[in-house]
Amino acid sequence: MIGSRSTPVISVQNLVVKIPTSEGFSTIVDGVDFEIQGGRVFGIAGESGSGKTISMRALLGLLPDGCVVTGKAIFDGRNLLELGPSALQRIRGRALALVQQDPTTTFHPMLSIEQQMTDHLRYHLGLSRPDARSRALQLLREMRIPDPAGALAAYPHQFSGGMLQRIAIASAISCEPKVLIADEPTTGLDVTVQAGVLKLLDDLRRERDLTIVLITHDLGVMAAMADTIAVLYAGRVAETGTTEQVLTKTRHPYTKALLDALPKSESSQRKLTPIPGTAATAGDPPPGCAFHPRCRFARGSCSVNKPALLKAEEGHFHACTVDPFYSAV
Amino acid sequence: MTLELSNVTLTYARRGRAPLSPVVGASLRLEPGQIVGLVGESGCGKSSLGRLAVGLVAPTSGTVVLNGRNLSVVGPRARPLVDLKLQMVFQNAAGSLNPLRRVGSQIADGMRRTQPKSTHRKKAIAILERLGMPGSIVDSYPGQLSGGQRQRVAIARALAPDPEILVLDEPLASLDASAQAQVANLLQDLAVRDGLGMLLISHDLSVVKHVADRVLVMYLGLVVEDSAARELWEKPLHPYTEALIRSAPSTETNRVLPPPLPGEVGDPAHPPPGCRFHPRCPYVFDRCTTESPKLTFVSGGRQVSCWLRSSREITPAAVPAPLVED
Numbered sequence: 001m002i003g004s005r006s007t008p009v010i011s012v013q014n015l016v017v018k019i020p021t022s023e024g025f026s027t028i029v030d031g032v033d034f035e036i037q038g039g040r041v042f043g044i045a046g047e048s049g050s051g052k053t054i055s056m057r058a059l060l061g062l063l064p065d066g067c068v069v070t071g072k073a074i075f076d077g078r079n080l081l082e083l084g085p086s087a088l089q090r091i092r093g094r095a096l097a098l099v100q101q102d103p104t105t106t107f108h109p110m111l112s113i114e115q116q117m118t119d120h121l122r123y124h125l126g127l128s129r130p131d132a133r134s135r136a137l138q139l140l141r142e143m144r145i146p147d148p149a150g151a152l153a154a155y156p157h158q159f160s161g162g163m164l165q166r167i168a169i170a171s172a173i174s175c176e177p178k179v180l181i182a183d184e185p186t187t188g189l190d191v192t193v194q195a196g197v198l199k200l201l202d203d204l205r206r207e208r209d210l211t212i213v214l215i216t217h218d219l220g221v222m223a224a225m226a227d228t229i230a231v232l233y234a235g236r237v238a239e240t241g242t243t244e245q246v247l248t249k250t251r252h253p254y255t256k257a258l259l260d261a262l263p264k265s266e267s268s269q270r271k272l273t274p275i276p277g278t279a280a281t282a283g284d285p286p287p288g289c290a291f292h293p294r295c296r297f298a299r300g301s302c303s304v305n306k307p308a309l310l311k312a313e314e315g316h317f318h319a320c321t322v323d324p325f326y327s328a329v
Numbered sequence: 330m331t332l333e334l335s336n337v338t339l340t341y342a343r344r345g346r347a348p349l350s351p352v353v354g355a356s357l358r359l360e361p362g363q364i365v366g367l368v369g370e371s372g373c374g375k376s377s378l379g380r381l382a383v384g385l386v387a388p389t390s391g392t393v394v395l396n397g398r399n400l401s402v403v404g405p406r407a408r409p410l411v412d413l414k415l416q417m418v419f420q421n422a423a424g425s426l427n428p429l430r431r432v433g434s435q436i437a438d439g440m441r442r443t444q445p446k447s448t449h450r451k452k453a454i455a456i457l458e459r460l461g462m463p464g465s466i467v468d469s470y471p472g473q474l475s476g477g478q479r480q481r482v483a484i485a486r487a488l489a490p491d492p493e494i495l496v497l498d499e500p501l502a503s504l505d506a507s508a509q510a511q512v513a514n515l516l517q518d519l520a521v522r523d524g525l526g527m528l529l530i531s532h533d534l535s536v537v538k539h540v541a542d543r544v545l546v547m548y549l550g551l552v553v554e555d556s557a558a559r560e561l562w563e564k565p566l567h568p569y570t571e572a573l574i575r576s577a578p579s580t581e582t583n584r585v586l587p588p589p590l591p592g593e594v595g596d597p598a599h600p601p602p603g604c605r606f607h608p609r610c611p612y613v614f615d616r617c618t619t620e621s622p623k624l625t626f627v628s629g630g631r632q633v634s635c636w637l638r639s640s641r642e643i644t645p646a647a648v649p650a651p652l653v654e655d
Contacts (some may be wrong), residue, residue: 190370195576196589224578224586263539272510278475286348309610
């Protein structure tokens with residue numbers, strides 16, 4: 001339950017990220033707040049262009065040169081956004097770990113799995129080569145990778161996508177991080193393989209009290225995994241709350257439209273419901289509310305004022321001044 | 330125009346290694362106005378089956394018949410003009426667009442053999458509008474369009490020669506939820522309004538069951554189930570189809586993890602003995618490990634390749650409830 005731990009593991013306040021373009025700066029993340037509770041799964045939902053990946057990269061200090069970042073990201077009593085490169089280097093891979101989409105790009109194709117897994121065990125934990133090797137072996141066993149010794153000697157191309165993603169996860173948690181950021185970890189994997197990887201992530205969360213930040217556009221995966229969700233649109237938070245609140249007591253028209261666009265299992269009509277227009281990209285949003293040109297509830301004021309986050313109920317916030325789904329009951 | 334694949338097998342001989350058959354004994358029929366979905370996961374052979382269907386590769390055995398004639402596997406210039414009525418949209422279609430050529434010119438590629446040059450531009454505009462895009466896009470470059478628009482331009486190229494049958498390989502894969510809904514509706518519209526027959530290849534059963542009239546499920550080179558789309562979704566017959574349906578997480582439940590399917594697909598060059606799915610099947614019994622089941626007709630025009638489900642005439646099992654964790 002939200003609120004059972006009062007101090008969040010990561011507290012992001014008014015995060016703003018601007019990237020340099022030929023015409024000056026473009027605001028990709030436009031004032032985003034979140035509180036990530038320990039031992040839980042925090043979901044960041046959004047489509048491409050929503051700013052979800054850039055906001056996490058800002059926390060890890062992995063932005064391209066020339067970006068301007070303001071705001072706070074408090075982790076372990078320090079503001080990540082103000083740390084220098086060597087301090088971040090010690091945190092990345094150790095306290096804060098990352099798993100990305102497409103494990104074939106996570107690994108170097110010409111180095112063995114052993115080389116790639118022991119590499120940062122030796123860097124972060126100072127382990128000797130044999131110690132790092134046995135640690136890696138043990139981790140592969142825990143991830144239920146068949147023939148772990150053979151896997152260490154093998155190369156990335158010899159594994160299927162699902163297996164390689166498990167190895168990537170093993171590698172990411174090898175230094176016992178507090179937080180694992182998983183950016184589209186199962187996108188592109190077959191659905192039965194995805195189920196296995198999601199279960200693995202959830203088992204790790206429970207066994208190690210790991211905090212997971214799950215970034216994905218797939219609301220089905222969000223519903224299965226996340227405890228709390230923030231829905232991003234054009235670099236801003238459209239709605240945030242527990243998974244139950246956001247998916248079943250939806251208040252923002254964008255969240256509702258996203259849910260409506262999905263095929264449902266029970267459905268008499270064969271037509272699906274797309275969202276009209278094209279997605280606004282962070283960096284060049286329409287004036288006022290970024291979603292208003294595509295919103296069937298838009299009123300005059302929607303194109304003028306950028307909406308602030310309003311409270312729907314305890315822990316549940318949304319950024320829609322029209323609030324068309326509110327029911328007084 | 331009908332396209333019929335009968336008992337088609339594709340085998341590649343490999344030097345020094347076991348031969349590989351991505352497709353074994355598959356049959357399917359495409360008719361105007363009908364959408365047939367072909368689903369399965371990586372390595373099942375669905376893309377190979379798609380390429381067999383359009384004559385890009387010749388079957389090792391079995392026949393591919395277009396309107397009563399064997400489909401010839403020849404290069405593009407030797408292909409008989411009537412075969413232009415059969416078109417394919419490839420995987421990552423948006424990536425197939427040349428970034429240095431305007432959209433109109435690329436759409437016109439499909440008209441150069443059969444239609445006079447003076448009609449090309451007008452026709453390209455008409456096709457773009459039919460696909461729900463402004464005709465002005467005809468002068469744009471692919472880089473100026475969104476992902477969903479690029480995908481529709483790829484479909485426009487396939488529509489240029491006025492095909493009667495379309496094979497689409499993962500047309501929705503790289504699109505966001507809204508663009509998927511848009512393109513899915515469009516494909517249905519092409520079937521219903523323009524009478525196009527379609528083979529829609531996809532790994533995403535939840536979208537396919539919405540759009541298709543009929544669905545074939547493939548596993549390790551074999552068609553394991555063939556049913557009307559709605560029946561397949563509501564009462565799947567093959568245990569693999571059940572697993573596919575159960576594995577998809579849904580926004581309709583909260584914090585419920587889909588149960589994983591044990592094991593891995595395995596090597597198509599060395600499939601398991603007996604039923605290819607048996608090592609992962611929750612209902613496996615003796616016969617499954619030694620004898621390969623064949624695709625058999627069960628009730629209501631449905632076919633399934635399973636010793637458990639084809640030995641009973643009616644009452645396929647309903648989808649079991651997902652496991653609840655935590």
